[in-house]
Amino acid sequence: MSLLAVEGLAKEFGGLKAVDGVSFDVRPGSVHSIIGPNGAGKTTLLNLLNGIYVPSAGRIVFDGRDLTGAAPHRFAAAGIARTFQNLQIFFNMTALENVLVGGHLHARAPLAAAMLRLPGRAEAERGYRVQALELLRFVGIEEYATAPADAMPYGALKRLEIARALAALAGLVLLDEPAAGLNPTETAAIDELIKRLSAGGVTVILVEHNMRLVMGVSDHIVVLDYGKKLTEGTAEEVRNDPRVIEAYLGAAAAEA
Amino acid sequence: MLAWLARARTGGLAALVAAIVLLPLALTNNYHYEVAIVVGLNAIVCVGLNLLIGYAGQISLGHAGFYGLGAYGSAILTARYGWPPAAALAASTAGAAALAYLVGRPILKLRGHYLAMATLGMGIIISIVIATEDRITGGPDGMAVAPFTLLGYTLAGERTWYWVVGAALALAVWLALNLIDSPAGRALRALHGSEVAAQVAGVDPGRYKVLAFVISAVFAAVAGSLTAHYAGFITPAKASFLHSIELVTMVVLGGMASTFGAVIGAAVLTTLPQVLTLLKDYEMMVFGAVLMLSMIFLPRGLVPTLAAALARRRR
Numbered sequence: 001m002s003l004l005a006v007e008g009l010a011k012e013f014g015g016l017k018a019v020d021g022v023s024f025d026v027r028p029g030s031v032h033s034i035i036g037p038n039g040a041g042k043t044t045l046l047n048l049l050n051g052i053y054v055p056s057a058g059r060i061v062f063d064g065r066d067l068t069g070a071a072p073h074r075f076a077a078a079g080i081a082r083t084f085q086n087l088q089i090f091f092n093m094t095a096l097e098n099v100l101v102g103g104h105l106h107a108r109a110p111l112a113a114a115m116l117r118l119p120g121r122a123e124a125e126r127g128y129r130v131q132a133l134e135l136l137r138f139v140g141i142e143e144y145a146t147a148p149a150d151a152m153p154y155g156a157l158k159r160l161e162i163a164r165a166l167a168a169l170a171g172l173v174l175l176d177e178p179a180a181g182l183n184p185t186e187t188a189a190i191d192e193l194i195k196r197l198s199a200g201g202v203t204v205i206l207v208e209h210n211m212r213l214v215m216g217v218s219d220h221i222v223v224l225d226y227g228k229k230l231t232e233g234t235a236e237e238v239r240n241d242p243r244v245i246e247a248y249l250g251a252a253a254a255e256a
Numbered sequence: 257m258l259a260w261l262a263r264a265r266t267g268g269l270a271a272l273v274a275a276i277v278l279l280p281l282a283l284t285n286n287y288h289y290e291v292a293i294v295v296g297l298n299a300i301v302c303v304g305l306n307l308l309i310g311y312a313g314q315i316s317l318g319h320a321g322f323y324g325l326g327a328y329g330s331a332i333l334t335a336r337y338g339w340p341p342a343a344a345l346a347a348s349t350a351g352a353a354a355l356a357y358l359v360g361r362p363i364l365k366l367r368g369h370y371l372a373m374a375t376l377g378m379g380i381i382i383s384i385v386i387a388t389e390d391r392i393t394g395g396p397d398g399m400a401v402a403p404f405t406l407l408g409y410t411l412a413g414e415r416t417w418y419w420v421v422g423a424a425l426a427l428a429v430w431l432a433l434n435l436i437d438s439p440a441g442r443a444l445r446a447l448h449g450s451e452v453a454a455q456v457a458g459v460d461p462g463r464y465k466v467l468a469f470v471i472s473a474v475f476a477a478v479a480g481s482l483t484a485h486y487a488g489f490i491t492p493a494k495a496s497f498l499h500s501i502e503l504v505t506m507v508v509l510g511g512m513a514s515t516f517g518a519v520i521g522a523a524v525l526t527t528l529p530q531v532l533t534l535l536k537d538y539e540m541m542v543f544g545a546v547l548m549l550s551m552i553f554l555p556r557g558l559v560p561t562l563a564a565a566l567a568r569r570r571r
């Protein structure tokens with residue numbers, strides 16, 4: 001039984017095949033990593049997995065439902081949340097409000113009741129705030145709760161991305177390079193956070209260049225190269241696969 | 257107490273109510289009241305329009321059309337069909353809301369600023385219909401409007417209307433602030449902050465932009481309807497493209513995404529031509545210049561810029 005089934009997924013930009021016929025399954029409760037050299041198509045794949053891009057071919061089945069071609073908010077409603085490699089913070093809001101938006105699907109209020117602030121609304125709002133604050137504490141940035149997001153340091157924003165994604169209470173969370181640009185202490189905190197998430201029953205798809213982090217937390221790893229799936233397996237299997245080493249060395253050589 | 261005052265939804269509203277209550281001390285004749293009432297009516301439209309421009313990030317170039325629908329709807333339903341004014345207000349407002357939904361629904365699904373183009377066309381059509389259907393609307397000459405009566409009581413006189421419009425403005429601001437501070441309001445602000453992240457959090461952009469557009473149309477129609485009854489006479493000018501531009505200028509000058517900015521913008525640009533009577537003939541030029549200069553020198557608008565400056569000094 002898989003939570004997410006990806007079949008022959010493809011996405012082209014002009015003539016460039018950014019994702020090229022990728023298939024894999026994600027077991028519920030696992031930490032599933034996607035690695036590959038720069039430009040391999042990892043972010044594009046995540047963008048397909050929550051509807052930001054519509055695939056040029058292939059299918060996405062989540063929790064038994066075919067979501068191929070659906071709008072991003074439908075993916076969210078189905079239970080897929082996400083963080084962004086290039087921060088997509090609501091810089092016009094406070095940290096707490098960012099997390100509150102993350103919980104949007106659980107905080108629907110009838111419009112008239114909200115505008116007239118009918119009895120019960122204030123209490124509901126307080127409830128949302130308590131939960132959001134709890135999440136800020138969970139990722140370790142509660143001291144920024146009332147800070148405008150545009151006044152927060154980079155490391156805190158990376159964690160704000162995670163807190164906002166968690167607020168959706170989604171069954172599947174996609175993390176795009178959560179440790180990029182972080183120092184070793186902060187990276188260790190992300191490592192621990194992913195383990196706690198997983199222990200809490202959340203399924204995680206992790207895109208990350210930090211191999212120590214990936215090898216330490218992953219139950220399963222998919223390797224992408226030039227949009228294609230190169231191989232997949234456990235950390236042990238992937239680490240010793242000569243094709244993986246070559247893909248990374250080749251990319252490094254090309255860049256040098 | 258301090259925190260309560262610092263919050264827009266409580267302290268800001270209290271300040272606005274205090275200003276409305278105290279202002280009559282400075283109003284010494286009927287003409288002053290007249291100007292204050294027009295400020296209030298324009299401010300109601302701007303508070304609604306700001307939800308669209310400042311929060312949904314969309315521009316309407318036809319808001320005077322909704323204003324005109326409210327005004328002419330009330331005028332026609334009361335004068336030609338004998339409806340009670342309250343029912344006419346409700347019906348013409350509902351009509352404006354329905355029109356906003358019909359126009360906004362297909363257009364706001366698209367990304368980009370197509371709404372500006374669509375509302376431009378819509379506003380022009382409304383003002384042409386008003387000007388040409390002279391058997392119903394009185395055409396370019398305008399038409400007389402019956403006074404507002406409710407439960408046998410007739411609203412008459414500048415002072416009475418001042419309190420009615422003041423209360424309506426306070427109510428409009430309170431409703432807008434409540435909306436902004438609710439899940440729907442946060443969804444709107446989130447779309448402005450990062451549309452893609454908002455979508456990924458489950459926000460349907462089209463739905464919330466339509467919501468802001470419909471609410472802004474409702475505010476404009478209510479203000480239009482009140483204007484018609486207050487003035488006792490309406491002309492197509494109020495529904496014109498130029499008036500739409502004036503409304504947008506008020507919101508931009510006051511400060512996008514600032515409810516009190518919308519009120520200030522309306523106050524400044526409504527009183528300015530009255531004070532500088534010399535400028536009256538050049539009103540449109542002045543509005544054009546204000547719009548241009550505020551985009552260049554105060555892109556965030558008066559109130560947000562001042563608030564930021566104050567916050568910096570306090571630190």
Ligand SMILES: Nc1ncnc2c1ncn2[C@@H]1O[C@H](COP(=O)(O)OP(=O)(O)OP(=O)(O)O)[C@@H](O)[C@H]1O
Pocket residue numbers: 013016018036037038039040041042043044045085
């Ligand atoms: N919107 C787009 N339009 C055109 N080309 C794109 C677009 N997005 C990505 N690409 C291209 O698709 C390829 C894959 O990009 P993608 O961002 O998915 O890589 P990645 O694996 O996430 O890389 P990195 O590790 O650097 O984040 C790259 O060649 C990139 O230039």
Ligand SMILES: [Mg+2]
Pocket residue numbers: 042043044085
């Ligand atoms: Mg990437």
